[in-house]
Amino acid sequence: MAIAFAIVRMKDLLAIAMLLGIYGLLSASFFVAMDAVDVAFTEASVGAGISTLLMLLAISMTGRSEHPSRHKPLLALAVVIVTGSLLIYGTLDMPYFGSAEAPIHQHVAPRYINDSMQEVGMPNIVTSVLASYRAFDTFGEVVVIFTAGMGVLALLSVVGRPEDASKIDSFNNSMHEQHLILRIVTKMLIPFILLFAFYVQFHGDFGPGGGFQAGVIFASAIFLYTMLFGMSTARRVINRSFIEILAASGVLLYGSVGVVSLLNGKKFLDYSVLASDPVAGQHLGILLIELGVGITVASVMVIIFFNFADRRGFTQSKESKDT
Amino acid sequence: MLLGLYNYWVVVVLMMVGFYIVIAHGNLIKKIVGLSIFQTSVFIFYISMAKVDGGTAPILAEQVSQYSNPLPHVLILTAIVVGIATTALGLALVVRIKEAYGSIEEEEIQNKDNQDC
Numbered sequence: 001m002a003i004a005f006a007i008v009r010m011k012d013l014l015a016i017a018m019l020l021g022i023y024g025l026l027s028a029s030f031f032v033a034m035d036a037v038d039v040a041f042t043e044a045s046v047g048a049g050i051s052t053l054l055m056l057l058a059i060s061m062t063g064r065s066e067h068p069s070r071h072k073p074l075l076a077l078a079v080v081i082v083t084g085s086l087l088i089y090g091t092l093d094m095p096y097f098g099s100a101e102a103p104i105h106q107h108v109a110p111r112y113i114n115d116s117m118q119e120v121g122m123p124n125i126v127t128s129v130l131a132s133y134r135a136f137d138t139f140g141e142v143v144v145i146f147t148a149g150m151g152v153l154a155l156l157s158v159v160g161r162p163e164d165a166s167k168i169d170s171f172n173n174s175m176h177e178q179h180l181i182l183r184i185v186t187k188m189l190i191p192f193i194l195l196f197a198f199y200v201q202f203h204g205d206f207g208p209g210g211g212f213q214a215g216v217i218f219a220s221a222i223f224l225y226t227m228l229f230g231m232s233t234a235r236r237v238i239n240r241s242f243i244e245i246l247a248a249s250g251v252l253l254y255g256s257v258g259v260v261s262l263l264n265g266k267k268f269l270d271y272s273v274l275a276s277d278p279v280a281g282q283h284l285g286i287l288l289i290e291l292g293v294g295i296t297v298a299s300v301m302v303i304i305f306f307n308f309a310d311r312r313g314f315t316q317s318k319e320s321k322d323t
Numbered sequence: 324m325l326l327g328l329y330n331y332w333v334v335v336v337l338m339m340v341g342f343y344i345v346i347a348h349g350n351l352i353k354k355i356v357g358l359s360i361f362q363t364s365v366f367i368f369y370i371s372m373a374k375v376d377g378g379t380a381p382i383l384a385e386q387v388s389q390y391s392n393p394l395p396h397v398l399i400l401t402a403i404v405v406g407i408a409t410t411a412l413g414l415a416l417v418v419r420i421k422e423a424y425g426s427i428e429e430e431e432i433q434n435k436d437n438q439d440c
Contacts (some may be wrong), residue, residue, distance in 0.1 A: 025440075027363055034370045034371055034373070035373070035378060035379060035391040036396045036399070037382070038400050039399050042403045042404060046407045054410070055352070059352060059412075062418060073347050076347035080339045080343045081362040084336070084338075085400065087338070087412065088332060091328050095329065095375070097330045097331075098326065100376065100389075104372050104395070109393065109394055112393055113390050124383075125382065125383060125390070126397055126400065129394060130400065131392050137401070141402075144405050144408070151412045152411055155412075155415040240386075279365050295406060298406075300326075304411045304415075308415070311418060
């Protein structure tokens, strides 16, 4: 909370981005304290890692200082205080914190907790709810992520390579000569990060983890590589059209699992038809759609990052040409 | 007695801080930061509602009978990743505005619009 207040006061956007990263890490530890291990996992990799990075990239393109003037701070403060006190008044009817009799714990949650072992056969209830009971919702979320990736692509993609690509190359090389230790350590770390991403991906049935977290961790390994070895090297490893096809194929994999179960005469995304035994079918279905989620999330994050970084190189080369 | 509601008050305060940043600041990146604080306060709201006293993380194990509610965890897990994707979209818009107007301050952008017409 103190950090949130600090963010209001600060003018330097760079410091704000750093504070936002700390805020993300703190809320991740709060989620662990609240028993939400899967959520904490996601928040630690997204809030403390990727969002800080994207903020920094955007700030590097737009300038780091904030204009001091604010429009009508007193009016805004009044609106905020009135809304806040109305909301606080609203909380007086809410159930007490941690009470087991709250309405939220009476509806569908007991079924998930008591029956999911027989019906889905996975110890991690969060995974079985995510990928089996509420798979249709998750499909929607994946499509939203995919659409956001396409939106960034449409807004920021640079048509064709900038003509003075060789100049950017030399800029990259000169910069990376300086970071010898970082480069060696990164080279040693990246295989382990990737391996950990796969572990999180395929162990999500038993412990905290799953496609969303694994995708983000996988993408962060690629970010690290790109930051230290330069865009052009990373582009050689990961082709632009290849990563776009991957993003689409993840969504398609998810959807086609649903269509297969439709064609077999069951409901959309009912996995029991995928194998002779319903529980084995559930396992196969969850594995496949988590794979689809992981592929889409990882490649959309990489698309977003690459487009921001490309755009930055593009504007920089344009500015240097103007002067 | 009323202290049992403190988790909601933390959420309300965080949410209002985010709201204040969004309406009182003219810098577009700062507005996006405010929106993400607002968003996090909703995450905290859901997760704190899922907590059950004496419960543990919703991963089935022997010797454990009380679990926290897994459903809000699922909702927030996906919401976080969707949130970063939409934040990235917002930042992309800001970058394009900076290219088109040369500024990311709301007032300067409005001034330029008024001069044009």
